[in-house]
Amino acid sequence: MHLALSTNWTPGHEGIDGNELADSKAGEAASRVQSDLDVLPECLRQPLPASASALKQHLRRSSASDALAIWRSSRRYDRLIAVDLEMRHPRHLFLKLVAQLPRPQSSLLIQLRTGHAPLNQHLFRIGKVPSPLCPACKQHDETVLHFVLHCDAHEPHRYLLRRAGPQRGYSLAYLLSNADCIPHLFRYITATERLHTTFTDLSSE
Known part of the structure; x- marks a missing residue:
């Protein structure tokens, strides 16, 4: 069986209904407009699995924020920042x-x-x-x-x-x-x- 393929170049999104519709739907998705559940395929009606990378980043930010709050409430905070101003936001500078x-x-x-x-x-x-x-x-x-x-x-x-x-x-x-x-x-x-x-x-x- 032989298939004949041809390609045609067209200016992007100009007068092509499919492209215009896809662009419109992409804009809705970007603006967080949700589709009705009854029009979605079954596989898309369930909650999406959590991103391991996103969870790690959230945990890292949350831990750093909690640690900074605990450090600033410490009795030793004022004493140490008098010695080293970098200790206001301790990272790994002292270890270096x-x-x-x-x-x-x-x-x-x-x-x-x-x-x-x-x-x-x-x-x-x-x-x-x-x-x-x-x-x-x-x-x-x-x-x-x-x-x-x-x-x-x-x-x-x-x-x-x-x-x-x-x-x-x-x-x-x-x-x-x-x-x-x-x-x-x-x-x-x-x-x-x-x-x-x-x-x-x-x-x-």
């Missing part, structure tokens, strides 16, 4: 920051950012030392801010922090959240020998 660090460094960095470093203010709060005063200068409470930027006793070593930048390097938030500053920060901490009994190895090798 510590990904290449040795474990002692990443552990101490977390403690410095949360205020739970083994410095006297925190140790006094948990009952491990009798006073929150700085053991180096004995004039102020030994907070993370005091230890890193203000203690006069550690001033000879603070030139190591200035390598992080003459101005921005003197922001605690910048020092604790910028990857370029981390090596200078840990060289400073090592030079002070303040935490050497707890963190014996802060080298980057």
